[in-house]
Amino acid sequence: MWFVALSTRESAMNADTPYLFTSVARTGTRWLASDRSAAFALALIAIIATVCLLAPLTAPYPPQVQHHIVNLKYAPPSLEFPMGTDAASRDVLSRLLYGGRLSLSVALLATLVSVTLGTAYGAAAGYARGIVGALLDRFLDALLAIPRLLLLMAIFAAWRDMPIWGFIVILGLTGWYGVARLVRGQVLALKARDFVASAQALGASRSRILVRHILPNVVTPVIVAATLGLGHVIVLEAGLSWLGIGVSTPTASWGNMIEDSANFARYWWVSLFPGLAIVATVMAFNVLGDALLKAFSPRQQ
C-alpha cells in the first residue's frame, strides 16, 4: 500500500525503477517496524487471505459434502471436525475457508467497483465548473442520504437468486458515494495549489492536469477509504446473506453460515466461528486503514 504514496511522489522526478523499488521496500519495512498494530493487522489479513484463497488445499473436506446426515448432524467440535458440523452434517471449518474465499472476493471486487466509480465521479464533480459541477454536487448529496442497507434490501428482495457477479456489481454501485465525496473534496483543495497553477502556466490541458497532476495526489486518501470500506462491505455482505437475500445456500459465505438465535444457543459452534472470522478480518482492515491514515497524514499525529 505504501508504495503508491511513494511512487506518486517519486514519479515527478522520473526515478529509475530499481532505485524506486528498493526504497519502497525500505520505507515499507520501516513503517511496519514503527507501527506494530499495522504490522499485526497486515500479517493477519495476509494469513486469513492466504488460508481462504487456498481453500481447496487448506480445507480438510470439500465444503458441500454431507458426512452423515443423521449421525453427524450438528456434531460438536472434535479432532475429526475441528469446528464441528452444521445442520446438513457439513464440516464447518471447510465451509469457513471456502466461505471466506467467497466473502473476501466479493468484498474486494465490490470495493474495486465502488472505488473506481467514486474516484471518477468525485474527480468530475470536483473539477467540473459551473452548472455541471453544481448538478453533480446536488446529485451526490441526494445519493449520500439514501440508507444503503435499505436500498440493498429492496433490490435483493425484488431480484431473488441474483448471480454472484450481479450481487458484487450492485454492492459496488451502492458504495461509491463516500469515495466520490472524499475525492471531490481533495480535487477542490488541490485545484487551488501552486503546482496546478504552474502546470497551467506551462500550457498543460485541463484533462492532462487532472490525470497527471491532481489524481495521483488523490490516491492515498482513496486507499485509506478503500481499506476501511472493505471491512464495511464484508459486514454488509454477511448481513444480507444472513437475511437470506445475499449469497444463497448451499454456496457458503460467512454471512449465510450463521444461523438464527435459537440454533446459536444450542449449536454454538456453527454460528460462533464464522462470526469470529468476520470480526477478526474486519478489525484487521480497520486497524490497517487507521494506520495508513496516520502514516499518510503525519500532521494528525
Added chain:
Amino acid sequence: MAAFLIRRLIQGAIVVALVATLVFLLIHAAPGEPFADSLENPSVSESVRQTWRQAYGLDRPIGEQYARYVAAVFQGNLGFSTSRHRPVADVLADALPNTMLLMGTGLALGLFAGIAVAVAQVRRRGRRVDRLLSGVSLTFLAVPDFWLAMLVLVVFTRLFPLPIGGASDLFIDDFSTVGRIADRAKHLLLPALTLALLYFPIIARHQRAALLETLPAEYVVTARAKGVRESEVIRRHALRNAVLPIVTLLGIAFPALLTGAVFIERVFSWPGMGLVIVESIGSRDYPLLTSSVILSSAFVVIGSILADVVRRSLDPRIGDER
C-alpha cells in the same frame, strides 16, 4: 435560519422522492409480476389474472403507473399490505413508535457510554487504559450487528431472567401503568443494550479525537494554569467545546443506527420498522416493503436535518455555506 431550514427540507424531499422513484423502478424492473405467487397458481384462470392486472393498474404504461403511484403516496394512500391484510399505513403506524423507542434508547445509551469512554481515554491518554479502550471500541466496530445481537441474546438470557423477544408479554400480572412500563422496559433492555454497544465506538472514537484537538487550545492551558484539576479541565472546558463534532456525527451516524435497528429487531422480534421490512421481504409484500423503505429514508433525512439545526444553533459561527 428559516431560509436554511426551507432549503434543507426541499433537499430532503428531493432525496425521499429519489428513493421512492428508485424503489418503484427496481420493483418494476425485477423479474416476475408483483403477484407472481398467486398468478403462477394454475387454478387461477387467465381471465381472473386480467382482472387483477386491471384492478392494480398493471396493464397501464409504466409512466402512468408511476404517476398514479406518486399521486397515491402524496395523498397518504400507501396501499394495502398483502401479507398482513391491513392498510400499509396502519402497519407502519404501529411499527414506527416501537422503532423510535428502540433507537432513542440505544442512541441515548450509546452517546452516554461513548462520551464517558472518550473522557476516560483522554484523561489517561497514551497509557494502557487508553489503548485498551481503543481496542474495545475497534472490536465492537468490527462486529456484525446481527451476530452481536444473537450473542447478547444467548448470553444474557442465560444469565438473567429476561425475555427473549417481543415488545411486551401477552400475560402480565400487573396491568397498572407502572407494571406495563416495567414490562416494556424489561423487553427493551437487551435490544437497546445491543444498539448502544454498536453505537458507542463510533461516538467514542470521534469524541476522543475531538477532545484531543481541543487540549492545546489556550483556554485549556489557562484553566490548567489556574490550577483546575485535569478531570475538571476535560469535563468542563474541553468537553463543552468538543460537543459540536458529535452533533454533526449524529446526523451522519443515523443510518448506522437504523441499520442496527433492522437486524436487532429481527433477532429480538421487536415489532418495529426493521422487523416489518425483513418480514415483508420474506412474504414478498411489495406495497409494505416499498412504503417502509421510503418512510425509513425520510426518517434518516429528518434525522440529518435535525442534527444540522442543532449544530447551527449551538455554533452561530456556522454560516450559510450549506
